[in-house]
Amino acid sequence: QPYYLALQSAASSYGSNPQALQVTQVITKIPRRPLEIGRLRVQFFVKQTVEQTPTQPLANAFAPLQVSTPEATAFDLICYAPRVGGINRAAETIAPLLPLMRPADLRRVLTIENDLTAARRLGFVLEKLKATHLAKVVHERLPAARVLVPLVPGAHRNAPEIKRWGILNNAGEIWR
Helix, strand or coil, X not given: CCEEECHHHHHHHXXXXXXXXCCEEEEECCCCCCEEXXXXXXXXXXXXXXXXXXXXXXXXXXXXXXXXXXXXXXXXXXXXXXXXXXXHHHHHHHHHHHHHCCHHHHHHHHHHHCCHXXXXXXXXXXXXXXXXXXXXXXXXXXXXXXXXXXXXXXXXXXXXXXXXXXXXXXXXXXXX
């Protein structure tokens, strides 16, 4: 079955490790229980478009292993933010990836994933991280009319509206 090294584990492979990882995070198409082999713990996340996600071989791996590209990693971190420590942790992990991210590759990820809600959240985060050239790429892909979505799914909806992104900024003071 298809899989790739993802999320904070992928970000760590590119040098972004704001927090020490306790698990290896893998995205696959079929649900799997977590694995524990000695000191290695593997946590699986499910994604239907796993085969289309842009990946590349992991450098210096002991065995062939695909890792999501920096752009796909950033997108996945936004999609799975509630399961990887929240939107603040996702942004903290994305920040060191910014120098590696290319507009053309981000455009490709946005086309493949075709998730406007996640794209809006990612665009907002990129703008807050001062990656305006990447935020512009995301903004160009969004339709003009937008239904408001909360930055943090499931959190309170009584929050300031960010019209540019169609986002309710319910993530707390750090994002104001």
